Amino acid sequence: xxxxxxxxxxxxxxxxxxxxxxxxxxxxxxxxxxxxxxxxxxxxxxxxxxxxxxxxxxxxxxxxxxxxxxxxxxxxxxxxxxxxxxxxxxxxxxxxxxxxxxxxxxxxxxxxxxxxxxxxxxxxxxxxxxxxxxxxxxxxxxxxxxxxxxxxxxxxxxxxxxxxxxxxxxxxxxxxxxxxxxxxxxxxxxxxxxxxxxxxxxxxxxxxxxxxxxxxxxxxxxxxxxxxxxxxxxxxxxxxxxxxxxxxxxxxxxxxxxxxxxxxxxxxxxxxxxxxxxxxxxxxxxxxxxxxxxxxxxxxxxxxxxxx
Numbered sequence: 543x544x545x546x547x548x549x550x551x552x553x554x555x556x557x558x559x560x561x562x563x564x565x566x567x568x569x570x571x572x573x574x575x576x577x578x579x580x581x582x583x584x585x586x587x588x589x590x591x592x593x594x595x596x597x598x599x600x601x602x603x604x605x606x607x608x609x610x611x612x613x614x615x616x617x618x619x620x621x622x623x624x625x626x627x628x629x630x631x632x633x634x635x636x637x638x639x640x641x642x643x644x645x646x647x648x649x650x651x652x653x654x655x656x657x658x659x660x661x662x663x664x665x666x667x668x669x670x671x672x673x674x675x676x677x678x679x680x681x682x683x684x685x686x687x688x689x690x691x692x693x694x695x696x697x698x699x700x701x702x703x704x705x706x707x708x709x710x711x712x713x714x715x716x717x718x719x720x721x722x723x724x725x726x727x728x729x730x731x732x733x734x735x736x737x738x739x740x741x742x743x744x745x746x747x748x749x750x751x752x753x754x755x756x757x758x759x760x761x762x763x764x765x766x767x768x769x770x771x772x773x774x775x776x777x778x779x780x781x782x783x784x785x786x787x788x789x790x791x792x793x794x795x796x797x798x799x800x801x802x803x804x805x806x807x808x809x810x811x812x813x814x815x816x817x818x819x820x821x822x823x824x825x826x827x828x829x830x831x832x833x834x835x836x837x838x839x840x841x842x843x844x845x846x847x848x849x850x
Contacts, residue, residue, distance in 0.1 A: 549590040553582055556597055559682075560604045566677045567608040569634030569666045571838060577607045601684065605674055606692055612670035633760045633829050634662040635838060636813050638803065640846045641729075641793035659797040659815040660825040661711070663758065668707050675700050676707035725800070728818040729793070732800045735816075735823060736791060739784040747778035752822040757781075761812070761830035769828075777826070787811075792847045805842040806849060810835050 557578060564577040581604045585593070593599045636659055665673060671693045678684035678692075679700075690700040731750055738746030751774040759769035771777050790806040796815035804812045812830035816823055829835065842849055 549585065550582075552590065552596055553585060553600070556600050559597070560600055563601060563604050563677065563682060564608050565635075565637070566662070566665065566681055567605065567673055568611060569662055571635045571637065573608075573611055577604055577611060580607045598688065601678075601682070602688060602692055605678055605684075609670055609674050609693070612673070616670075632666075633758065633827055634659070634666050635834070636796050636801070636815055636827075636829055637798075638801070638813055638838070638840055638845065639795045641795055658799050658817055659801075659827050660817040662797065663825075663827060664711050668710060671695070672703050672707035672710070675703035676711070679704045680708060727821070728800045728816075731818050731821055731823060732793075732802070732816050735781070736784070736788065736802070739781045740788040742782045742785060744778050744782065747781050748774050750821070750823055751777055752819065752824040755823055755825065757826045757828070759828040759830065760834075761828075761832075790849075792842075792845070794845060803840070803842070803845055803847065805845075805847055808842060808849070810840040810842060810845075813840070 560578045560581060561574055564574040565571065568574055568577065581600055584603055584607075585600065590596065665677065668676060674693055675689050678689050679686065686697045686700045686704070689704070690697040693700055693703065695703065734750050735747065737743075738750065753774050754772065755774050755777045757769065757771040757777045757780055761768050769780075771780055787804045790804050790811070791802050792805060794801045794803045794813070796813060799815065800818060801813065801815040803810055804814070811832075812828055813835070815827045817825035817827075
């Protein structure tokens, strides 16, 4: 019993990193916790005394569990979700916390290294092997010598997987994938966006939108993507419709960057994440699917939102 308690203590030291790895691969908060729990069960069966490097071992096992989960997703789709206009099936789960992200340890742990929601969207488009190789190497500095056996490829083939994934990420565009500059300045840009939307000020919206801005929105039936709009003018045209939500918009942290939660009547209606580069908004991601929001357990009270 003492040995098991000691193993559990040591495992807990690695849990934040393991959750971060799993979340970036899976894009699902619920599956992230399942993957980390499975890693613990495998450690119990293996015996911690048989593990030389607990950090490396648990990272590899978590990634392997995630890879299996991605493959299972493909195999069990009896009623497959329609792909979105850009290839991915759905927006990844946002990690939402109070506007001061540092006040929420769970949010800070999952969004360590400031990997924004915009990058998470692009990562979900990679195939399972590319996704694992890219996440492990580019985001967690795992060497290809360890990635190769995990993805059942040679070291060179693992390197090619990550390179191909990296190229696809660049091609898709990840402006704003990593929060840029001072948080207070980024928040001012988002505030200016909503002020212009509230007044129906197209010129004001264009002044804070990147020329190639993209708006991705998911809502409605079974979590399908419903909207993808590109270009500042078209995004601005859609944004003026946000004015009706103005009384219910509350600042929030979304994947460690600026965002808002639209909430009223004790319910969260949508989560909006913003990728800000310089003084312009490069990407806006909106999750408004009520089933997914409920599954994430988001409530105004948990986010420190006072309505009324």
